Amino acid sequence: MSSAQARFDLGSHPTPGFIETLRKRLPVEPEIDQLLTRKMQRREGPPYRRLPLRDLQACVERMLEAVGVRGHSLTNLRWFTGGVSKIQLGFDLAWRDETGADRFERMVVRMDPNEGSNTTSRLREYELLNAFQGVVPAPRPFWLDRDGSWFPEPALIYEFVPGVSKPSAATTGQVTGMGTNFGPALRERLADQFMEQLARIHTFDHRAHAFESMAAPALGTTQNAEWQLNRAIRIWEEDRCEDLPLMDVAAAWLRANMPTLDAVGMVHGDYRSGNFLFDEATATITGWLDWERGHLGDRHRDLAWTTHPSFGHYSEDGKTYYICGLVPKDEFYDRYTEKSGLSVDRDRLEYFRILNCFQIIASVAATATRVASLGKSHQDVLLTRVKGMEAVTGAELVRLLKGKI
Secondary structure (H helix, E strand, C coil): CCHHHHHHHCCCCCCHHHHHHHHHHCCCCHHHHHHHHHHHHCCCCCCCCCCCHHHHHHHHHHHHHHCCCEEEEEEEEEECCCCCCCEEEEEEEEEECCCCCEEEEEEEEEECCCCCCCCCCHHHHHHHHHHCCCCCCCCCEEEEECCCCCCCCCEEEEECCCCECCCCCCCCCCCCCCCCCCHHHHHHHHHHHHHHHHHHHHCCCHHHCCCCCCCCCCCCCCHHHHHHHHHHHHHHHHHCCCCCHHHHHHHHHHHHCCCCCCCCEEECCCCCCCCEEEECCCCEEEEECCCCCCEEECHHHHHHHHCCHHHCEECCCCCCEEECCCEEHHHHHHHHHHHHCCCCCHHHHHHHHHHHHHHHHHHHHHHHHHHHHHCCCCCHHHHHHHCCHHHHHHHHHHHHHCCCC
């Protein structure tokens, strides 16, 4: 066996020494370190096995009993499609709350598979959903199983939010959020909400909340960029199945050009079309989902992600490019500054564009490939399909790096 093959096999059969070496070489936020370490320590465990609905119902029942919900009725259990990295189950709950009032709620269980294409924190998602109630539309969280005490894996239960992620008659964006065309009428009515709510997230007063799962990077230092870069490199090194010189070149440039942090703000982490629901009749955004990549850091990380070419498309006449299918590219940053009062630094933006490309390649060419090959997820077919983003994103990464090295 070649040394390269032996190195890549460590990804499927990681030794304690391999795990510890990466932890020391690539320091990240404490919560992220715990999650990535747990992922690798459990990698040689069994493949994914779909639980019957009756077994998941038993998990919900155990959790409700433990949190003190009595006299309840659990009905209409059903699987939800979507969710590349998470398992999602809907159910209806009738119960009597602590005040003695009768309640009825439609709810969603959001649970990790054995291993997903994104290793993220249910605790962090729970905290962010709580914090942003009344700030932007977001599902109200009810209960958290942070360590998999009642479910097979960590899980979160929150309210069901009505709405759709793309027009019901849409023929674009079959992978949700990738090039979805909302059409001229919906586009115009959703765009202002899209920009306004991004501004609210970035101007949110995080200091008024105590977050157990998030650490704030030091202002005026490169700590934020280092944490984000180290996380991406660590995922690449843990999961990759091949050598890719482009990633080595990109990592070296990113390490040498880490920007200092000018303001600590809340970052959604995946702010784009496909991650919000809306009511078609009123063209109103009803809920922002997928807060799992949220963190305290640099707003330019979100701005670079939201404007990634994969999420948008050109207008019907081919003349105007729409960010996330909603906002003309030449208006996006001016509208953002007008809504938020925050500046946009083009150098920081460029840095995070390159980092985002690196992260996408690590996710689709390394993690998705590794997880699918080991049979760890419920989305093997989709994980294999998204590997096609490697070539497109690699070309974008080459374009961005030209002239910089």
